[in-house]
Amino acid sequence: MTLEHYNPKDIEEKWYEFWEKRGYFTANNKSKKKPFVIMMPPPNITGALHQGHALTSTIQDVLIRWKRMAGFNTLWLPGSDHAGIATQTVVEKALLKEGITRHAFGREKFIERVWQWREQYGRTIIMQIKRFGSSCDWTREHFTMDETLSHAVREVFVRLYQEKLIYRGDYLINWCPRCESALSDLEVKQVEKPGKIWHLKYPLEDGSGTIIVATTRPETMLGDTAVAVHPKDPRYKSWVGKYVCLPLTTRKIPIIADLYADPKFGSGAVKITPGHDFNDFEVGKRHQLEVISIFDKNAKTNEKAFPYQGLDRFAARKKVLADLIAQGVIEKEEDYTVLLGHCEKCDTVLEPHLSTQWFVKTRPLAKPAIEAVRKGNVKIIPSGWAKTYFNWMENIKDWCISRQIWWGHRIPAWYCKHCQHITVSVKDPTQCQKCKSTDISQDTDVLDTWFSSALWPFSTLGWPQKTADLKVFYPSTVMETGFDILFFWVARMMMMGIHFMKKPPFKYVYLHAMVRDTEGKKMSKSKGNVIDPLDTIAEYGADALRFTLAALATQGRDVKLSEDRIEGYRNFINKIWNATRFALMNVEPDFKLEKNLPKHLSPVHAWILSQFFLTVKKTNDHLERYELNEAANTVYHFTWHEFCDWYVEFIKPLLKDPSQKKEAQQILIFVLKELLKLLHPFIPFVTEELGHHLPIHEEESIMMASYPKFNKKYIHPKATKEIEMLKEIISYIRNVRGEHTVSPSKLISATLVSKDTKVLEILKRNEVALQTLAKLSELHFSEKAMEAKNMAVGALGFLDVFIPITDLVDVEEEKKRLQKELEKINTDLVGLQTRLSNEAFIERAPKDIVQKERDRLSDLQSKKQKLEQNLQKLFH
Ligand SMILES: [Zn+2]
Ligand SMILES: [Zn+2]
Incomplete structure (x- = not known):
């Protein structure tokens, strides 16, 4: 069978189809094998996939293919996420290009449009995931808004509502005036900006004095409902209970005592605006203060801000400030750095906003989720993230789950x-639960996108039905995802999974790092440093990209991706390809691999088997610990530096020797076959292709073969010692040749000297290998030390290597060169000696110059001596 040159384009697509058609990716819920399950983090349908997706797909596919070959019942469940606000925003933008706003379009038509978008991009995403080689079970593919999952969402909502873990309440929430939607704390980007702080004077109602309060947002004073002081602050003790007149308004507000006021900050008194500040909102709740909202949903002042209504919030600030200055309310103004919340999606400055929203009460759900990690039932890798997890979960706030958008699961x-009355129901009701009135209308809000993805590990398996899938594949084994969504997603899956399934949804959380450019910068279109995964695949093949990502995926460290690395690993794959070509050229068409390997193996074969099975052990161990980079580098090293560089070279003469040939063919094909299996999870396409060319017919596909397992019976320390000795000698001779730039075609001679007769015996046995690999015309063995004259001598510890200088250099040429050099030194010496014997020079010249000349003299003298010695050797 002939093998053409390696071209990934010719093989990759063909094999994906082959695997998929045969149903190799499909999990079996009737299997008795131990399950190994990965739920693919569903990519958003917002657009095309990037290198981060290539990385996550590679890691998951390596694990799945490895476990599948190792005899597990594997399920890798794929899907995509509807990505609420993100998708709505991109579709809105696309519509705007056509000159249509979503409001003009109407809710129903708009949603239809998003479904069209999802059709188109959903297909693109699947095509890309397949192009990475991902062996996921497409028969179990899900979308967060498909029927099964939408049903699960409703079921969870209703149950949590009945358990009083979902409630509706008036809350101050993060509000984006542009998106006109609530945002969860996690969707807020905090940005520090230079600002100002104004100190305002509020007069006491009884005229007994003024109280100073400081604010970075003077316009919100229109919504003040109290001034707070610390209960133990002696300055204000007698003032608590009194009232101040709120400037610019006719309102009088109380002075209250609350621990929130910090006596060390400013005057120690603080204005309380429950409608526009999260801390003030809490203070207000404690003191039953009125909540006054002065802005509408677009952050324009409303009638409560009279006479400032109808103004944009920034214009309102100007006007209020002008009036405060005019009325002498401002005591002073200072520069101040303010922390402003911005919308993660559109970058608008957010406004705390009082509105009625739906919330999940998270504390009771977080408790068992914290326990699960503390007790080690769920392990987070790298372990450093556990601390962050605890910190967040222990301080968790209630989760605002309603969003004022159209695309998503309607509440x-x-x-x-x-x-x-509010009727909460899984099925659309036709009448009010309480009064039976038919005049009911559904909440217009949709659920936060993470609500449905929080259910992903069980909703995708058919929950709330008691399906066979759920029984076999829940909990999953490992959740592999980016550290950036540890809270958005992982923590919420933990809470929901434990609550509804009574078991954490996975055993391991493996958090991968970011893919960045070579300088560690984030890849972005504006920086022009994006390496698109599909472009990479078109140029180097999916296998090369996969191997690169796996080799760079060090736990907790960013993946610095460069074209050079990908090209390097493409060359590595090419090396395997060529090794297979070599093997195929050296076996007969009717070659058959024996069931059992020959009993008494020559050392070189015993050695490669040893090396291979040690590699097998290391690779499996690293994969077991989720150290994909170590696993990839281990197979890489063996393949390139042991198998290709040494073994193939060692056996070349054996394959020409009729008495050695059969054994060499057997071991060569055996190791190659097993090596392709070992490499398969990393580079599935090329190993499948090469596997089909090998004259073995174990399985119809390498992906269904057994993954190599360590076996002690293949470990031969004696043979290993012997071959390592040969490698050392050959490497030394190659180095000497390199140093003297001896042409590769030129043969040289060498003598190996050792007092140890056993060592010499071993070496004599391997004479042919030594001669071939070190390119020797003659090889001598000696027990007695030789004279070093005319010799390059290398001491390797267990023996000395002698190589005649005449073999390394052309004697006549060398003589001429040395003589010429000697002449030049002699001329220089004469000049220097003359100068140094000149007394006038010695007296007049600076001392350091004289010293320098003297140093040069002794330098030249010793050089002369060496040259003369070398010349003498050549004339011997
Ligand atoms: Zn926004
Ligand atoms: Zn009713």
């Missing part, structure tokens, strides 16, 4: 116009 709550 299953219906309001009765008649009696105001």
Whole structure:
């Protein structure tokens, strides 16, 4: 069988189809094998995939293919996420290009449009995932808004509502005036900006004095409902309970005592604006203060801000400030750095906003999720992230789950116009649960996108039905995802999984790092440093990209991707390809691999088997610990530096020797076959292709073969010692040749000297290998030390290597060169000696110059001596 040159384009797509058609990716819920399950983090349908997706797909596919070959019942469940606000924003933008706003379009038509988008991009994403070689079970593919998952979402909502873990409440929330939607704390980008702080004077109602309060947002004073002081602050003790007149308004507000006021900050008194500040909102709740909102949903002042209504928030600030200055309320103004929340999606400055929202009560859910990690039932890798996890979970706030957008799971709550009762139901109700009125309408909000993805590990298996899949494949084994969504997603899956399934949704959380450019910068279109995965695959093949990503995926460290690395690993794959070509050229068409390897193996074969099975052990151990980079580098080293560089070279003469040939063929094909299996999870396409060319027919596909397992019976320390000795000698002779730039075609002679007769015996046995690999015309063995004259001598510890200088250099040429050099030194010496014997020079010249000349003299003298010695050797 002939093998053409390696061209990934010719092989990759063909094999994916082959695997998929044969159903190799499909999991079996009737299998008795131990399950190994990965739930693919569903990519957003917002657009094309990037290198981060290539990385996550590679890591997951390596693990899945490895476990599948190792005899597990593997399931890798794929899917995609509807990505609420993100998708709505991109579709809105696309519509705007056509000159249409979503409001003009209407809710129904808009949603239809998003579904069209999802059709198109959903297909692109699947095509890309397949192009990476991902062996996921497409028969179990899910979308967060498909029927099964939408049903699970409703079921969870209703159950949590009934358990009072979902509630509706008036809350101050992060609000984006542009998106007109609530944002969870996690969706807020905090940015420090230079600003100002103003100190305002509020007069006491009884005229007994003024109280100074400081604010970075003077316009919000229109919504002040109290001034707070620390209960133990002696300055204000007698003032608590009094009232101040709120400037610019006719309102009087109380002075209250609350621990929130910091006596060390400013005057120690602080204005309380529950409608526009999160801390003030809490203070307000403690003191039953009125909550005044002065802005509408677009952050324009409303009637509560009279006479400043109808202004944009920034214009309102100017006007209020001008009036405060005019009325002498401002005591002073200072520069101040303010922390401003921005919308993660559109970068608008957020406004705390009072509105009625739906919340998940998280504390009772977080408790067992913290326990699960503390007790080690769920392990987070790298372990450093566990601390971050605890810190966040222990300080968790209630989760605002309603979003004022259209794309997503609509909240299953219906309001009765008649009696105001809220009917929460899995099935769309036709009437009010309480008064039976049919005048009901569904909540217009949708759920936070992470609500449905939090259910992913069980909703995708058919929950709430008690399916066979759920029984076999829950919990999954490892959740492999980016560290950036540890809280958005992983923590919430933990809470929901434990609550509804009574078991954490996975055993391991493996958090991968970011893919960056060579300088460690984030890849972005504006920086022009993006390496698109599909471009990479078109140029170097998916296998090369996969191997690169695996080799660079060090736990907890960013992946610095460069074209050079990918090219390097493409060359590595090419090396394997060529090794296979070599093997195929050296076996007959009717070659058959024996069931059992020959009993008494020559050392070189015993050695390669040893090396291979030690590599097998290391690779498996690293994969077991999720050290993919170590695993990849281990197989890489063996393949390139042991198998290709040494073994193939060692056996070349054996394959020509009729008495050695059969054994060499057997071991060569055996190791190659097993090596391709070992490499398969990393580079599935090329190993499948090469596997089909090998004259063995174990399985119809390498991906269904057994993964190599360590076996002690293949370990031969004696043979290993012997071959390592040969490698050392050959490497030394190659180095000497290199140093003297001896042409590769020129043969030289060498004598190996050792007092140890056993060593010499071993070496004599391997005479042919030594001669061939070191390119020797003559090889002598001696027990007696030789004279070093005319010799290059290398001491290797267990023996000395002698190589005649005449073999390394052309004697006549060398003589001429040395003589010429000697002449030049002699001329220089004469000049220097003359100068140094000149007394006038010695007296007048600076001392350091004289010293320098003297140093040069002794330098030249010793050089002369060496040259003369070398010349003498050549004339011997
Ligand atoms: Zn926004
Ligand atoms: Zn009713």
